[in-house]
Amino acid sequence: RVQARAALPGHPMFSSKPKFDANKCKVNLKMLVNRFQLLTQKKANLAKQQKRQVALLLRDDKEANARILVEHIIREDYTLESYELLRQYDEQLLARFNVVVTEAELRPEVAEAVCALLYAGWLMGNDVPELKELNKQFTAKYGVPYAQEVVNSKEKYLNHRLLRMLTSTQVPDPSVVEMYLCEIAKAYGVEWKPRPAASAQPYSSTIGMPLPLPGMPVGDTPGAPPAAGLLVAPMPMTAQPETATATINFGALPGSAASAATPLVFNVALVKGAHGFGMTLDPENVVQLVKPDSEAERSGMIQEGDRVLALNGTAVSYELPVKSVAIDLDDGAIANFSLMRIAPPAESHTHLAPSHTAAVVAQPSTVAVLPAVDASSVAAVPAAPLQPAVLAVAAPVESEDDALLRRLEQLKRS
Numbered sequence: 001r002v003q004a005r006a007a008l009p010g011h012p013m014f015s016s017k018p019k020f021d022a023n024k025c026k027v028n029l030k031m032l033v034n035r036f037q038l039l040t041q042k043k044a045n046l047a048k049q050q051k052r053q054v055a056l057l058l059r060d061d062k063e064a065n066a067r068i069l070v071e072h073i074i075r076e077d078y079t080l081e082s083y084e085l086l087r088q089y090d091e092q093l094l095a096r097f098n099v100v101v102t103e104a105e106l107r108p109e110v111a112e113a114v115c116a117l118l119y120a121g122w123l124m125g126n127d128v129p130e131l132k133e134l135n136k137q138f139t140a141k142y143g144v145p146y147a148q149e150v151v152n153s154k155e156k157y158l159n160h161r162l163l164r165m166l167t168s169t170q171v172p173d174p175s176v177v178e179m180y181l182c183e184i185a186k187a188y189g190v191e192w193k194p195r196p197a198a199s200a201q202p203y204s205s206t207i208g209m210p211l212p213l214p215g216m217p218v219g220d221t222p223g224a225p226p227a228a229g230l231l232v233a234p235m236p237m238t239a240q241p242e243t244a245t246a247t248i249n250f251g252a253l254p255g256s257a258a259s260a261a262t263p264l265v266f267n268v269a270l271v272k273g274a275h276g277f278g279m280t281l282d283p284e285n286v287v288q289l290v291k292p293d294s295e296a297e298r299s300g301m302i303q304e305g306d307r308v309l310a311l312n313g314t315a316v317s318y319e320l321p322v323k324s325v326a327i328d329l330d331d332g333a334i335a336n337f338s339l340m341r342i343a344p345p346a347e348s349h350t351h352l353a354p355s356h357t358a359a360v361v362a363q364p365s366t367v368a369v370l371p372a373v374d375a376s377s378v379a380a381v382p383a384a385p386l387q388p389a390v391l392a393v394a395a396p397v398e399s400e401d402d403a404l405l406r407r408l409e410q411l412k413r414s
Helices: 002-007 022-059 063-095 097-102 108-124 129-142 144-152 160-167 174-187 241-247 295-299 322-326 346-351 354-362 375-380 400-413
Strands: 262-271 279-281 287-290 307-311 334-343
Touching: 022 063, 022 097, 022 129, 022 174, 063 097, 063 108, 063 160, 063 174, 097 108, 108 129, 108 144, 108 160, 129 144, 262 295, 287 295, 307 322
Parallel strands: none
Antiparallel strands: 262 334, 279 287, 307 334
């Protein structure tokens, strides 16, 4: 009897066709929800670490490396979104599972969810075991031809955004990358602004300056603007002690305008220390002493005899001296001094070499030997004999031994 039944057509004794197991399908649907939650949490934690790395790269001015890492973050974000959509389809099938079990044909109420999980199982089955098992169950339920139709004509059965996130191999658009970079920099408090693509150029990893091609001089990088860090701005000609001598005309005639004392006003910024600024002033706010190893001496601009005119824009005088204004400043504060220096008159030309002075003394009635006098100015101004005090060479400093010897000689003569 068994042999006769097995011989009947349509009643095979052993069938290799897979069967749909409702219980197994439901268990895998529940396990898939937990699987997606674990994968989402894992990838979200990894994304936080990568965003922190991007912020550090932007802070260190390594934008190229930051862009590469941001592209990976964007792809992971798409993966997380696809996990969320698949989890929603999974929960929808759990809620409507009786439709899957009782209906032999695929109903529209569950068609979109079944097709999404069936295709995801075919695509991601090696990474997510539950999806692979669900692909087998749905193929057994609705047949191999229908499952193959869903895989081959996926654009017709799947959500367009889900399909793009699962299958797209395109790199993120530069505008999306810059949006991510801006948001990451803002979230971590990093100052960063997008650079134009034309201004991108290689920078030295050690000194942070633009690098030209090997063997080329600086500034020859193709398409790169000149390095701003290599341009040295000219220093303004402010009050240095040497600049005061520029106003002295060694060849000016006595009594002329050039021989008069020339005031020189300049500004100096000093930092107030625990012992002040390192200057000793008289009641008229004139510098009497510049203390060694002080802020005033290190500036190299303040000399004895300079008069302080103002401090931080406040004019000083006998009634309002500098110390009355500076007492309100804290230690470490920067104070701006306005000072005036009286440049020496024409007699400062006594610093000339002895040979030049001798030439002038030998011909006191002539002016032609003065190096700075023009011929036209000589004709316009009548020549006058030079004052002896003007041409007197400063006497050498006498030591105590020399002074004692000179006094003994005077006693002998007397």
